[in-house]
Amino acid sequence: MKSFTKITGTVAPMDRANVDTDMIIPKQFLKSIKRTGFGKNLFDELRYLDEGKPDQDCTGRPLNPDFPLNQARYQGASVLLARKNFGCGSSREHAPWALDDYGFRCVIAPSFADIFYNNCFKNGLLPLVLEEAVVEQLFAEMYASEGYQLTVDLQRQQVETPSGQVFAFDIDEFRKHCLINGLDDIGLTLEQADAIRAYESERRQSAPWLFDAVKP
């Protein structure tokens, strides 16, 4: 997995609450059996004025000029500023894949839906929670200043604005560790294979109906 330590990047807005995973990446693109290539269809229904199709070349599609990601000032953005309950809805990991593939490294919001939040960490994407009032302030500053950038320092757990104001954020220690070092979860868990086997053999005794039941 890609590691995340510290980034400084242009901020783009997704200025509405309850952005759901259907909005982040509509279902027709979930038919892909790959992990990559979803960036061009990120926010497809908001970004384009026509209906997107899988495997389509998006270069000639009509763009929605009102959508921030289509505006010159937000090009190259790597930080997405969002509202409450970002990523609600389905468990599709295609949502963080699309954000990552587009070029986002960090999403800042007052709150995230649980599954989406969890999925981000598996893909080197940092979902960062800041208080609602702070997010409101960042929105105001971003709209007021073209090319607005934020520095996100995961090691020190802080976000710094261009004026030097610093906001601390909380993050689970284990997730931070994995993200900073780009660690593969599976490899770490398999280091505990003995503990898993011990648990399993105890369960085979106490609840044998949980094993070997599903047959063709």
Add this chain to the structure above:
Amino acid sequence: MAARTLYDKLWDAHLVQQREDGSALIYIDRHIVHEVTSPQAFEGLRLAGRKPWRVDSVLATPDHNVPTTVKERASGVAGIEDPVSLIQVKTLDDNCDEFGIVEYKINDRRQGIVHVVGPESGACLPGMTIVCGDSHTATNGALGALAHGIGTSEVEHVLATQCLVAKKMKNMLVEVTGRLGEGVTAKDVVLAIIGKIGTAGGTGYAIEFAGEVFRAMSMEGRMTVCNMAIEAGARAGMVAVDDTTIDYVKGRLYAPQGELWDRAVEAWRDLTSDEGAHFDTVVTLKGEDILPQVSWGTSPEMVVGVNDCVPEPALEVDAVKREGMERALEYMGLKAGQPIGDIKLDRVFIGSCTNSRIEDIRAAAAVVKGRKKAESVKQAMVVPGSGLVKAQAEAEGLDKIFIEAGFEWREPGCSMCLAMNADKLGAGEHCASTSNRNFEGRQGYGGRTHLVSPAMAAAAGIAGHFVDVREFVR
């Protein structure tokens, strides 16, 4: 030992390792796999040279992409007209064959929507931890199990290690007291709950649904409620085990038998919250207050009683919420203050992991019987949740009731709930849908979804607009 909630018990029983930082390794008993969220996980296993830890814990079936017309289903996988969908379903078949995973393939009579197939086959049992790469996995919590959706990286993680890295959630109790009025169903209950606590109300929680209303509810109804826990923000919803649970499980294909059954039942009887167990949040609703619900907006919390009107954004004090309501009204083509009964329907969809079990099909058929679909409704489709549900409904003659009324009777799959196959809404079309999400574009580009119960959807299909099913059947 201190009094524990049902969730506490399920968590404790599956804890492999607690870490100092608060995260834990929990053991997964059952892993259900479908075609959309698994290909990248299998590919990951291959690239790392790993094998599934315990193949007998996995059951697979394609559901999201499968066509639901008899014509397209006639020749199995090869008959899928959409070439991209075909590849995905074929990939699941290939992966299951390669790794030795039991799969109910497209035309296996046991094939169906993962969350219908799991409990129906007895693959999902009380006391289990159950995961699937789909957020509606919470459906299985109705069995008194800890069930929740996971992303594709976690699908790979569970395949490779039989465990998940997790952090314990908080406990929420949603209690519905008293009794439901006639014509009020499990779907109305869960929509009313979401309307009350909001789509983020359960974020960070596991919800236990308790109270007289759930005790009196069938397993199918409990599954409908747990299914939509995620629409209230909670990854997991569950209902304590009682006789209804045990009766449901008994005799199912993969359920234990004989002496093992007796041992299992004894263990399952403890799957209730202890007297005095601590819940971080308690929400209470009165069953008598719940009316048939209809969603008017683009979030499942945007819901009102069938006899109400579309709410006024101007009365909302929270600015972000107000803007959301205004945007929803624009998308839905509705006006504030408009009676719900004035909303005309273009299509009706009865199906999805929320409402495609035999009880749902029966409820819809009871409303439709002897009546005709409104001329103005372009299409009303009934999509059973599995081949076994379909067979049962046909044995009861329910398919004929629908067909005589002008409804379509389809092959099992997720269908128009998320419109990954050919079943979808056209732009601007209003749909009375028994599914779980009314997000923008969910059922088709520009489509307008109204979430309702099967009986309400059926009644709307006959009348051409929303009607109070309680009045309608009289």
